[in-house]
Amino acid sequence: MIDLRSDTVTRPSAAMLDAMMAAETGDDVYRDDPTVYALEVEAARLSGKAAALFFPTGTQANLVALLCHCQRGDEYIVGQQAHNYKYEAGGAAVLGSIQPQPILHAADGSLPLADVAAAIKPDDFHFARTRLLSLENTHHGKVLPLSYLEQAWTFTRERKLALHIDGARIFNAVVEQNVELEAIARYCDTLTICLSKGLGTPIGSLLCGDEAYIEQARRWRKMTGGGMRQSGILAAAGLYALKHNVARLKDDHDNAAWLGEQLSAIGVEVINQHTNMLFVKVPTEKVEALKSWMQSGDVLISVGPVTRIVTHLDVSRQDLQRLVAHWQAFLQQ
Numbered sequence: 001m002i003d004l005r006s007d008t009v010t011r012p013s014a015a016m017l018d019a020m021m022a023a024e025t026g027d028d029v030y031r032d033d034p035t036v037y038a039l040e041v042e043a044a045r046l047s048g049k050a051a052a053l054f055f056p057t058g059t060q061a062n063l064v065a066l067l068c069h070c071q072r073g074d075e076y077i078v079g080q081q082a083h084n085y086k087y088e089a090g091g092a093a094v095l096g097s098i099q100p101q102p103i104l105h106a107a108d109g110s111l112p113l114a115d116v117a118a119a120i121k122p123d124d125f126h127f128a129r130t131r132l133l134s135l136e137n138t139h140h141g142k143v144l145p146l147s148y149l150e151q152a153w154t155f156t157r158e159r160k161l162a163l164h165i166d167g168a169r170i171f172n173a174v175v176e177q178n179v180e181l182e183a184i185a186r187y188c189d190t191l192t193i194c195l196s197k198g199l200g201t202p203i204g205s206l207l208c209g210d211e212a213y214i215e216q217a218r219r220w221r222k223m224t225g226g227g228m229r230q231s232g233i234l235a236a237a238g239l240y241a242l243k244h245n246v247a248r249l250k251d252d253h254d255n256a257a258w259l260g261e262q263l264s265a266i267g268v269e270v271i272n273q274h275t276n277m278l279f280v281k282v283p284t285e286k287v288e289a290l291k292s293w294m295q296s297g298d299v300l301i302s303v304g305p306v307t308r309i310v311t312h313l314d315v316s317r318q319d320l321q322r323l324v325a326h327w328q329a330f331l332q333q
């Protein structure tokens with residue numbers, strides 16, 4: 001089976017499972033799980049922030065990030081297609097009484113600062129209080145340029161907004177830009193990182209920020225049910241991933257680029273490809289037929305008029321060769 005629906009489908013490798021089996025654990029709610037502590041220290045070091053906190057999911061880490069930055073009646077400015085606006089069940093509004101102010105992304109995945117400026121509410125009791133700008137990096141595989149992040153950072157300082165980066169796939173940006181995480185994270189107050197996508201762990205996300213912020217986040221994490229006990233088993237997978245699975249993300253990017261070229265060569269319309277994501281067009285009348293064709297060839301892929309294909313550490317170049325041949329056979333029938 002080839003699974004290209006997402007990079008969340010990656011399974012822990014034998015070596016990762018060994019690291020998990022060997023993990024020293026404690027009770028992390030009592031703050032005495034040494035492996036969770038080690039992971040949080042490592043995340044803080046890599047991001048250049050003072051502290052970090054381990055979460056079961058990225059959704060919860062983003063929710064807690066928003067709950068820390070915004071009070072009831074505050075708002076955050078966010079992309080119309082951002083995960084922490086569109087794909088997190090409205091958690092900030094439901095649980096935090098925080099109003100989202102979505103705006104359109106530019107073609108490169110950024111939020112134009114002129115549009116952000118226009119969305120900031122005046123300090124007047126008619127309006128929600130604008131507190132935060134939330135960016136996503138990478139967004140649909142697109143890496144936000146460092147020059148943009150620097151401008152966004154300066155802008156938010158001037159306008160007294162906090163800046164959060166949903167960096168679920170931030171290490172794809174790190175690898176693509178060939179920089180250290182700190183070179184990106186210096187342009188935000190807080191950062192979330194998913195360990196369970198291209199980094200290949202079964203579970204886990206991190207929220208990085210300053211000490212006071214992370215202490216506040218610890219309370220919200222407990223309140224939202226994310227205080228875990230012998231979670232060192234999971235943190236061990238995270239430590240393993242940060243050590244062994246970052247540099248290899250380059251292979252996923254190369255594979256996505258290669259697949260884009262191959263599909264294009266057999267007549268598939270490629271929309272774009274960035275880092276580990278490839279988007280292609282499928283004629284509407286062919287969608288159902290292609291879906292069953294892929295199923296019959298043991299390929300899991302979310303076929304639609306715009307089909308997203310995601311490469312990851314459990315997909316090899318040979319798998320992709322098989323996919324191209326299978327797709328070509330579909331086109332030739």
Ligand SMILES: *Cc1c(COP(=O)(O)O)cnc(C)c1O
Pocket residue numbers: 056057058059060062083084136166168169194196205
């Ligand atoms: C996957 C993802 C998250 C978090 O997802 P979980 O499945 O809750 O871990 C957050 N933001 C973005 C951009 C993501 O892709």
